[in-house]
Amino acid sequence: MAITSANQLELLQTAEAVAREKMIDPGLVIDAMEESLSRAAKSRYGAEMDIHVRIDRKTGRAAFTRVRTVVDEEELENYQAEFTPEQARAYFVPAAAGRDEFWLRDGVRIDPAEAGEPQAGDEFHEAVPPVEMGRIAAQSAKQVILQKVREAERDRQYEAFKDRAGTIINGVVKREEYGNVVVELQGYGEAMLRRNEKIGREAYRPGERIRAYVKDVRREQRGPQIFLSRTAPEFMAELFKMEVPEIYDGIIDIKAVARDPGSRAKIAVISYDGSIDPVGACVGMRGSRVQAVVNELQGEKIDIIPWNEDQATFLVNALQPAEVSKVVIDEDAQRIEVVVPEDQLSLAIGRRGQNVRLASQLTGLDIDIMTEAQDSERRQKDFEERTKLFMDALDLDEFFAQLLVAEGFTTLEEVAYVEVDELLTIDGVDDDTAGELQARARDVLEAQAAEALEKARALGAEDSLIGFEGLSPQMVLALAQDDVKTLEDFATCADWELAGGWTSDEGVRVKDDGILEPFDVALEEAQDMVMTARVMLGWVDPDDLVPQADEAGETGEEEEETGA
Template structure:
């Protein structure tokens, strides 16, 4: 039996490329499991194998506990029991007694095999994770081993397998058994079956890594890809930048006669790739990203992190793209929300907003249209700016003297004070309902603010949108969504 154990350990270790220690532990577990069957209940058994000779001994174990903690007769003994046996073993320690060992041959085809297989799988997974942990976000190559309804199983070699979900395949893309495949190692996912390598061919990083493979300047870090966005199988955009003025970043990615970008496109099932020049100026970056459409003008709204992009009427369809594809990719590439419109619509919108601002200045500051227009043209967008912009800046405006500036600033500050007082009065008169006050995530001040805006009950809050709540000072999108979801909880409870 001893020689047989050594032979099994040697053979399995060599075949599976797993450390012998792992196989010895598996055999010990299997022998202990077989020995436990001789006892009732949850007996504890340990087997120790001499890894040099293959000889092994079996021990039954008991946890030593205080009398008042005794609860498991099959696996526990008390300190009093130890005293009666003349042993000085304290609570928390383990008492062992050698028992007859099971013969290895009796269990070789059953328990030992199962445990060894399980241990080997665990060891292989651990080895696989160690091998691929530094390859996450990189390209890997393999062969289609199995096709299931939800995914492809890819053999990466050296006993490593990966899963490529069907939704991570490019549109209209099909693979058969034994086909060679290239994909991005997106993550190492932990589940009930252990660690699993998950691949993707639809992520923007897959395209970035393909360019890194095809364009030596990227691999050498002379050229940098600063952003990427994809509509898998249809169209993609990448933004590139270089600090070396001798290199044309777009030309380097395109390659001689388009060879480099064509190689990337072919790997992505014919996906068209727009290569644009990265610019640290967000507006210029958006102009570059909207290519091939030409941009007439851009208005930036820093607060909402959005831009109004104006194009000529005959260029609108190209700027938006089929099903909004071009503007959607440009938005994903730049990180800005882009509102594309004709130059005429942009001008009309700007005139409308300017007129609103002029009307605000006229009514709140009690000034004539000409002065209000001048303020708007100088870039003043709020009453707060009129009140608190430094005196020196306002004196630089043509026709503005110290008396006029002081008068404007005084009127603006009085208007702001009146608005604050009115808001305070509204808060004091607001009476939120008890269910709104007691709602999870609510505080008294916010409840008063909501009530002042007509949102008095949880039902009222449930009918609001996130955008409506964002109008409240200090409110962010995450909290607004959570509050609305909490307020709507009774709706879902009723439907159930």
């Protein structure tokens, strides 16, 4: 069929009908038609030709135009779509500037009589006869249109959902494949609820309504992919936001959520209005609000916990319904020790460790739970180890060593270098006894340092490392045992390699032991020592470090003047 013989308005009517059906812009359908007609024209006139097709948005008339671009002679490759400025002069005349032939420069129509000489980048457009579309060309055009329409649908779907990630949507189950549920989103295509994102052993039938959390929206080659979840902690938070007006209004804030999907969950809330109880507001009258969430989550039991800035208090709340006797927090390691009565141990741990695991997720801390008896046994063991240390190192009897431990002394360094007045507070210790204790402690420490230094040298530790300020002989020995034997070796170490730290492996906190961690070297201290070593070796210019300090000083002065 020839384009000119067809009803030209039929093109516009078809575009509008397709656009209405697919809920996309009619202009996108017309663009697809133009591209398909352009491909058909190239198959008729030659693939190397640059044929443009323009469909008038009002009349539906399709105009076929051959385009040739001016290029420098050395860049000429396609003789059908390009020509040199010399060749272009034959067409660069006022007579060519008619309705069917015209020139464009930078996308604007120009008059050759006023434009001077043709320039690289100029385009010459000349009309060509419309093509006859055979069966193959028509089929190809149809495929192009369908492809463009699908792309437009995908773009529309992505644009509609890219900002809905993190919200709850309703859909209808379309089918279930190998445990994965395909959900029909009315007017927006399909979404996927994967098997591991379903609660327990949920099973859905086609046509059943489903509510889920939009976990992720991705633009992929096959189109936008919408991934749903019913196990995400955020799903519970969003459900509470829907059921509790105070959360939606921002009066109550959800600080943390931990879930064992389908079984149990903990949610920490805080109220910014002293007159509103956050736990009571979330529970609702006769439990109506929390029950609505429980029903949606297939009977999942929910503990609503008041959030507290104090970690110890928050943890005690998080371990409910178990009672806690004592909490010891190690902030550097992000670990916490909890002591509970013997009869509360199983309740605190929970079935298969569920309660303590959820409390750990809620607080972001690793939790060790022990009974009061276990805590007492551990403290007794520490007491005995320190007592034996003082007995062996300082040649003391058991009673006197126990006195030191009872007064809080834990290391030889504390005894050797503490103020004498602190030793005199111990019953039975006078000036002479205190002096003798410190002398013995210092002698032992010096002997240990000499032994460590000898071993470090035997391992190959060089004087550049041994003489580095801030490293004790025991530290040098530890470094040498880890194959750090020179100042250059030390300067290449990362701060965490020296001080240790924590990393996350698939959501599990893993401890990285540092070479100098046993000597209580903090991360900041390790950073300073490594940087000092690099400056000493000339790897870092000390002047590069000065502006930061000067800038900080100037800022401080400005603040002081402002305050004055």
